[in-house]
Amino acid sequence: NAGVMQNPRHLVRRRGQEARLRCSPMKGHSHVYWYRQLPEEGLKFMVYLQKENIIDESGMPKERFSAEFPKEGPSILRIQQVVRGDSAAYFCASSPGFSLGEQFFGPGTRLTVL
Amino acid sequence: AQSVTQLDSHVSVSEGTPVLLRCNYSSSYSPSLFWYVQHPNKGLQLLLKYTSAATLVKGINGFEAEFKKSETSFHLTKPSAHMSDAAEYFCVVTSAAGGTSYGKLTFGQGTILTVHP
Numbered sequence: 001n002a003g004v005m006q007n008p009r010h011l012v013r014r015r016g017q018e019a020r021l022r023c024s025p026m027k028g029h030s031h032v033y034w035y036r037q038l039p040e041e042g043l044k045f046m047v048y049l050q051k052e053n054i055i056d057e058s059g060m061p062k063e064r065f066s067a068e069f070p071k072e073g074p075s076i077l078r079i080q081q082v083v084r085g086d087s088a089a090y091f092c093a094s095s096p097g098f099s100l101g102e103q104f105f106g107p108g109t110r111l112t113v114l
Numbered sequence: 115a116q117s118v119t120q121l122d123s124h125v126s127v128s129e130g131t132p133v134l135l136r137c138n139y140s141s142s143y144s145p146s147l148f149w150y151v152q153h154p155n156k157g158l159q160l161l162l163k164y165t166s167a168a169t170l171v172k173g174i175n176g177f178e179a180e181f182k183k184s185e186t187s188f189h190l191t192k193p194s195a196h197m198s199d200a201a202e203y204f205c206v207v208t209s210a211a212g213g214t215s216y217g218k219l220t221f222g223q224g225t226i227l228t229v230h231p
Contacts, residue, residue: 004157033219042204042221043158056218091157093219102148103219107157 002027004094004106012112019079019086021109025094031055032075033103034067037089049075082113116141116207120222128230133192135225137205140186147188148206148219149179158204164188175199200229 005024013019025032030051035043048056049069060067064082069075079086089110093103121136139145149161162173169181179190188205205222 035219035221042223043219045218045220048218059218102160102163104160105150105158110155 004029004092004104006090006092006106006109008109009107010110010112012114013082014114015083016081019082019111021077021079021090021092021111022074023077023092023094023106024074025092026104029094029096029104031095031097032069033093033095034075034077035091035093037091037108039088043091046077079111082111084113087111087113116145116209116220118205118207118220118222120203120205120225122225123223124226124228126228126230127195129197130194133190133195133199133227135190135203135205135227137188137190137222138186139188139205139207141207141209143209145207145209147179147181148208149173149177149188149190150204150206151201152204152224153201161190161203195227195229197229197231200227202226 004026007022011019023032032049034046036046037043045059047060047067051069052071064080066078089108091108092106095103117140119138127133144166147164150158151161152158161177162171162179164171164181172178177190177192179188181188202224204224206219208219
């Protein structure tokens with residue numbers, strides 16, 4: 001059973017470009033979470049999605065960031081018009097449902113904005 | 115509301131000596147607590163979790179943690195450190211508040227553990 005998969009693992013963008021980060025949850029998991037880890041900081045919650053629904057986006061910046069988890073295919077975190085401050089590691093996690101248990105994390109995408 | 119404070123940003127021990135990583139939490143509701151480990155340039159791996167069962171929780175690789183409600187603490191310990199334990203450790207809380215707190219993990223700032231030969 002493959003774990004949570006994220007791609008790309010490393011992404012380099014110039015200021016003003018768009019970044020698309022993909023996350024495929026573990027088989028049988030219908031809930032996806034995105035977290036951001038800035039340099040020298042812990043992970044910060046961004047958004048919590050079910051298939052075709054955003055459950056909680058309280059951690060998402062108000063502008064330029066969006067997330068989706070379509071009925072088919074991976075979850076996508078999209079950052080428009082990237083700035084240097086967006087450089088970070090972005091982690092995706094999944095769980096089988098509403099749960100206070102473990103979330104399973106992917107290896108992360110490291111975004112560098114030049 | 116929930117929060118986590120890891121009391122030490124760096125801990126350094128010698129191989130074979132005990133490890134203590136300290137964590138205090140705040141939660142308006144009954145919390146679930148976790149310790150995750152992150153090796154350099156890798157994802158996060160769950161070490162152990164507390165979800166209102168036994169207060170002393172045993173995890174992988176010889177780690178354990180004790181939930182102390184009166185002290186709002188969930189410290190991570192290991193009797194004897196190994197070189198492979200060198201990594202960053204995160205204390206994490208979530209709670210059954212319902213609404214938007216459900217499923218959202220709140221991470222501490224992390225503790226970097228260094229193990230000397």
